[in-house]
Amino acid sequence: MTEWWSYRPSDFLMYSPRVYLRQIEIYNNALWPLQLVMLLVGIGLVWLLLRSRQNDGRIVAIVLAALWLFVGWDYLWSRLSSINWAATYAACGFAVQAILMIVVHVMPSKSRAPLLNGISGPVVAAVAVLLYPGLSLIAGRGLGTSEVFGIMPDPTAIATIGFLASMRQRYDFVLFVIPTLWCIISSATLYAMVDTTWWIPLAMCVLGIAATFA
Amino acid sequence: MADNRRQSHALWPGDTMMSPRYSINRRGALALMVGAGALVGFSNQSSAQVSSLLTKPIPSSGEMLPVVGLGSWITFNVGDDGELQDECASVMRAFFAAGGRLIDSSPMYGSAQQTIGYGLDKLSRPKALFSADKVWISDPGAGREQIAQSQELWGIPKFHLLQVHNLLSWEAHLQTLFEMKAAGQLNYVGITTSEGRRHAEIEDIMASQPIDFVQISYNVLDREVEDRILPLALERKIAVIVNRPFRQGDLIADTADQPLPDWISETGAKNWAQLMLTFIISHPAVTCAIPATSNVSHVQENMNAATGAFMEPALRKRTIDYVESL
Ligand SMILES: NC(=O)c1ccc[n+]([C@@H]2O[C@H](COP(=O)([O-])OP(=O)(O)OC[C@H]3O[C@@H](n4cnc5c(N)ncnc54)[C@H](OP(=O)(O)O)[C@@H]3O)[C@@H](O)[C@H]2O)c1
Numbered sequence: 001m002t003e004w005w006s007y008r009p010s011d012f013l014m015y016s017p018r019v020y021l022r023q024i025e026i027y028n029n030a031l032w033p034l035q036l037v038m039l040l041v042g043i044g045l046v047w048l049l050l051r052s053r054q055n056d057g058r059i060v061a062i063v064l065a066a067l068w069l070f071v072g073w074d075y076l077w078s079r080l081s082s083i084n085w086a087a088t089y090a091a092c093g094f095a096v097q098a099i100l101m102i103v104v105h106v107m108p109s110k111s112r113a114p115l116l117n118g119i120s121g122p123v124v125a126a127v128a129v130l131l132y133p134g135l136s137l138i139a140g141r142g143l144g145t146s147e148v149f150g151i152m153p154d155p156t157a158i159a160t161i162g163f164l165a166s167m168r169q170r171y172d173f174v175l176f177v178i179p180t181l182w183c184i185i186s187s188a189t190l191y192a193m194v195d196t197t198w199w200i201p202l203a204m205c206v207l208g209i210a211a212t213f214a
Numbered sequence: 215m216a217d218n219r220r221q222s223h224a225l226w227p228g229d230t231m232m233s234p235r236y237s238i239n240r241r242g243a244l245a246l247m248v249g250a251g252a253l254v255g256f257s258n259q260s261s262a263q264v265s266s267l268l269t270k271p272i273p274s275s276g277e278m279l280p281v282v283g284l285g286s287w288i289t290f291n292v293g294d295d296g297e298l299q300d301e302c303a304s305v306m307r308a309f310f311a312a313g314g315r316l317i318d319s320s321p322m323y324g325s326a327q328q329t330i331g332y333g334l335d336k337l338s339r340p341k342a343l344f345s346a347d348k349v350w351i352s353d354p355g356a357g358r359e360q361i362a363q364s365q366e367l368w369g370i371p372k373f374h375l376l377q378v379h380n381l382l383s384w385e386a387h388l389q390t391l392f393e394m395k396a397a398g399q400l401n402y403v404g405i406t407t408s409e410g411r412r413h414a415e416i417e418d419i420m421a422s423q424p425i426d427f428v429q430i431s432y433n434v435l436d437r438e439v440e441d442r443i444l445p446l447a448l449e450r451k452i453a454v455i456v457n458r459p460f461r462q463g464d465l466i467a468d469t470a471d472q473p474l475p476d477w478i479s480e481t482g483a484k485n486w487a488q489l490m491l492t493f494i495i496s497h498p499a500v501t502c503a504i505p506a507t508s509n510v511s512h513v514q515e516n517m518n519a520a521t522g523a524f525m526e527p528a529l530r531k532r533t534i535d536y537v538e539s540l
Contacts, residue, residue, distance in 0.1 A: 006411060010462075014324050015291045016508070022295055082293035083324045 013192040025144040038150035042129030061105030120211035125162030161208030273451035283316030285506030291324035303333035312517035320348035327367035350379035354386030377404035402426035444499035453501040482522030491519035
């Protein structure tokens with residue numbers, strides 16, 4: 001891209017907020033009541049983290065990997081890409097994240113319990129699972145556009161950062177890259193759409209990363 | 215006053231905003247523009263329904279084009295949402311019913327091409343359509359394949375105009391487009407940019423390549439192209455399509471609460487959108503402006519700007535001064 005400095009976030013927004021939100025609503029309707037199941041799955045993962053027993057980290061990583069694949073396929077690839085061609089690349093990124101989760105947290109033969117690294121990681125994950133769906137109400141978008149963990153990318157990425165903050169592993173810094181990039185993209189998109197909650201994905205991501213070093 | 219203007223509305227030689235070098239014959243150009251307007255219509259409508267639209271000739275062929283077309287960035291990118299596809303088809307119906315012809319799109323615009331194809335099907339393929347699309351792919355060898363895909367999405371056997379979008383891999387793509395034109399697979403070749411980007415390269419290409427069209431951003435506040443590109447277009451007989459006539463809607467949003475100038479009746483415009491459009495299409499080098507909209511009443515409003523008359527230079531200057539003072 002030439003003269004990249006002359007572009008603003010709004011130059012990359014290729015659909016109207018109305019089209020974007022209608023698509024989320026239609027997607028949510030098509031999957032209902034999977035949202036409730038995902039809520040329980042999310043709560044279960046937070047509980048596993050807090051329990052922190054042998055193999056719990058592996059179970060969490062397997063479930064998260066499956067959800068990254070699911071969100072990448074069913075939302076990014078199958079839906080968002082119809083209004084944003086770049087979503088196909090994002091979907092590939094989500095698949096890579098799933099693979100990384102397996103390689104770093106599941107494949108190593110020595111299974112280690114997640115080192116519960118303070119409470120902040122699980123708190124970030126719990127916020128993404130329990131409170132993120134309510135954000136659409138605060139933003140005045142209505143419940144139909146709620147973003148639920150395991151269904152939509154933002155809470156899945158933020159919860160993953162929270163989980164990662166609790167599960168220190170040797171090469172796990174690699175695992176932060178894609179969720180962090182996603183949060184940046186999401187905040188920039190919401191900012192371009194003049195959504196009042198634009199800063200939340202980024203802020204949650206920063207909190208999650210801070211929790212890692214806490 | 216308005217009637218006065220109708221008699222003398224002009225393409226202006228030696229206007230303060232234009233170099234005198236590029237003056238053209240007023241009467242001849244006016245006859246071309248207004249006279250042929252009545253001929254342009256929506257094939258499926260009776261011509262009586264289309265009041266005489268202002269048109270201008272494509273310099274390289276003399277073919278007349280209505281001075282207002284239709285863009286599709288964002289507004290027609292509605293994915294597979296059937297309800298929204300129908301809304302876009304209604305916008306297209308209103309556009310053709312008002313005598314519109316040129317619709318502009320690009321493979322870059324998500325599902326916009328697909329939406330246009332849907333609308334054209336729904337409207338039984340209006341014969342008035344002037345299809346303007348783009349090549350937008352960095353691989354220099356992939357142009358033809360992308361064009362074939364775009365044709366399929368529009369559901370048309372060939373495009374009237376293909377433009378190299380934002381000059382991406384322009385050397386190779388222009389070559390392909392010239393070959394297609396020579397083989398009768400395309401009527402016109404063009405290049406595009408927006409918001410003032412790569413103007414030096416645009417000028418070089420305009421000066422050195424036999425292109426028919428150039429597409430640039432131009433509006434009452436963004437007038438950089440008046441210095442060199444628009445005069446060059448007149449000199450090289452290149453048609454000019456104007457994108458971002460409303461700065462993606464910001465110009466209208468920013469002026470919405472402001473009072474319209476009390477001399478607006480002299481321009482023939484009735485609202486801000488029409489004033490902005492009339493300003494643009496009154497420049498002698500501009501062939502047509504392509505505002506995008508997802509709203510039927512807006513497309514009607516925009517097309518109405520092409521039913522008035524062109525502004526005199528003094529009135530254009532007054533429009534600039536007024537908008538800049540807000
Ligand atoms: N490099 C390139 O090749 C390039 C770059 C930019 C643009 N383009 C082309 O140029 C076209 C026009 O540019 P653009 O779409 O970026 O911006 P634009 O036409 O300046 O503005 C479009 C916006 O104006 C609003 N609007 C239209 N008519 C209106 C009216 N009568 N009253 C109030 N609001 C009105 C629309 O909202 P509503 O939907 O609510 O009416 C839409 O949000 C594009 O669609 C595209 O085809 C090409």
